[in-house]
Structures are given as structure tokens and as C-alpha cells.
Amino acid sequence: MTLPERPALSSSLGAGEFRRWYWLKDELQAFARAQQIPATGSKEQLAERVAAYLAGKPLPAPAAKPRRSRQRLVPPLTIHTVIPAGHPCSQVLREFFVNALGPGFRFDAPMREFFAANDGTATLAAALDHWHATRAAAAAPIGPQFELNRFARDWHAAHPGGTRDQMLSAWKVHRSLPADRRG
Known part of the structure; x- marks a missing residue:
């Protein structure tokens, strides 16, 4: 049995055939730039734009960028430190958690979600509580973009x-x- 060969990504490719194949983000960005459509955003957003273009449909609106806090945490951090809303999972935070939890600490999905949902009132003690509360949880499904x-x-x-x-x-x-x- 011979397997079909992946077609070239071109403007003559139909949206259905496009969706049958795996494309690297670099390939999608190069194609988008060549067609003068926005080449920014996640791979998933970019693939949606390319599929809409190939189907002759209006392009989806670009997603709004999440607002990042301009306030940055600086050491020394304690359990009483309040985390500003929109603060990224930074190296300063990683150092705090590694010191508190050990070298096995990672910013996994539950921790990234905690920081994304923070409204600026959570403390590092709450983040540590969240870490411990989510350790027994089953592995979360991995999103389609990954x-x-x-x-x-x-x-x-x-x-x-x-x-x-x-x-x-x-x-x-x-x-x-x-x-x-x-x-």
C-alpha cells in the first residue's frame, strides 16, 4: 500500500486537503506572508487563517494579546508577596518555587492556569497551596495545538x-x- 504524499502548501490547495496534513508553524507563516495575510499568533490561529483563506472565507480576527503586568516581582519573595495580575511565570518566580518545593518544580498547566486567572490578589502562599492541591490530579489533556x-x-x-x-x-x-x- 502506498501512502499519499503531502501536497505543497499553495493557494490552489483546498481547505479540506490542507486540514488533512501536518504543517510546521514556519511553513504556515511563510505561506501567510506570501499571501499577505497576518502571520502572527499561535500555530492554531495561523492554521485557522490559512484554512479560511484557502476556503475563500473571511479571515478570523486576530486574537487579543493577553495583558501583561508592568509590575515585576523582585527578590526577596516571601509567602506573603502579592502576585500582580497578569504577571508571567518568570525566572524570579521559578527560583522561589524551586527553593520552596525542590528542583522538580515546573510551571505545569495547573500552575500556568493559576497565574493566568490571578486577579492581583493572590499571594505566593496561595500559589504554593494550589501547587500541592493539584499534584494528585490526573494528567490534564494536552491541547490540540500541542x-x-x-x-x-x-x-x-x-x-x-x-x-x-x-x-x-x-x-x-x-x-x-x-x-x-x-x-
């Missing part, structure tokens, strides 16, 4: 002794297939 991450999680679950290089080789095969042929 296809490689979803593939890696599933592949490593199916191949517990597999290496990163083996997973990446399998990923290259997976992404070369049209969506209706991926397992």
Missing part, C-alpha cells in the same frame, strides 16, 4: 523503555501521514 506533546505522551506510555530519539523517529512518520491515516 500535537507533538500529545504524541510523545502517548508514545512513551505505549513504549515505556523507548528513547527520545525513537519517539522522534516515530513522530516524523506520524506527522508525514494525512490526518485520516494516523493511528
Whole structure:
């Protein structure tokens, strides 16, 4: 059985065929720039714009950028430190959490969501409480825009002794297939 070959990304490609294939963000950005459509935003937003363009539909409006706090936390941080609304998950915060929780600390999805939802009244003590409260939670689903991450999680679950290089080789095969042929 021969597998279909991925078509070139061109303005003659239909939106349906476009959606069957995996595209790198760089490819989408280059195509968007060549067609003079906005090439900014997430890969998911960019793919929606390209699909709309290929279907001859109006382009979706660009998503508003989240507001970042201009106030930045500076050491020394304590559990009483109030986190400004919109404060990013910074290296200063990472250092605080690594000191409080150990070197295994990561800004995972529950922690990123905590900071995104913060209205400027949460303290670092509340963030630590949130960390502990979310440790027993099952692994959250990985969003559709993170296809490689979803593939890696599933592949490593199916191949517990597999290496990163083996997973990446399998990923290259997976992404070369049209969506209706991926397992």
C-alpha cells in the first residue's frame, strides 16, 4: 500500500486537503506572508487563517494579546508577596518555587492556569497551596495545538523503555501521514 504524499502548501490547495496534513508553524507563516495575510499568533490561529483563506472565507480576527503586568516581582519573595495580575511565570518566580518545593518544580498547566486567572490578589502562599492541591490530579489533556506533546505522551506510555530519539523517529512518520491515516 502506498501512502499519499503531502501536497505543497499553495493557494490552489483546498481547505479540506490542507486540514488533512501536518504543517510546521514556519511553513504556515511563510505561506501567510506570501499571501499577505497576518502571520502572527499561535500555530492554531495561523492554521485557522490559512484554512479560511484557502476556503475563500473571511479571515478570523486576530486574537487579543493577553495583558501583561508592568509590575515585576523582585527578590526577596516571601509567602506573603502579592502576585500582580497578569504577571508571567518568570525566572524570579521559578527560583522561589524551586527553593520552596525542590528542583522538580515546573510551571505545569495547573500552575500556568493559576497565574493566568490571578486577579492581583493572590499571594505566593496561595500559589504554593494550589501547587500541592493539584499534584494528585490526573494528567490534564494536552491541547490540540500541542500535537507533538500529545504524541510523545502517548508514545512513551505505549513504549515505556523507548528513547527520545525513537519517539522522534516515530513522530516524523506520524506527522508525514494525512490526518485520516494516523493511528
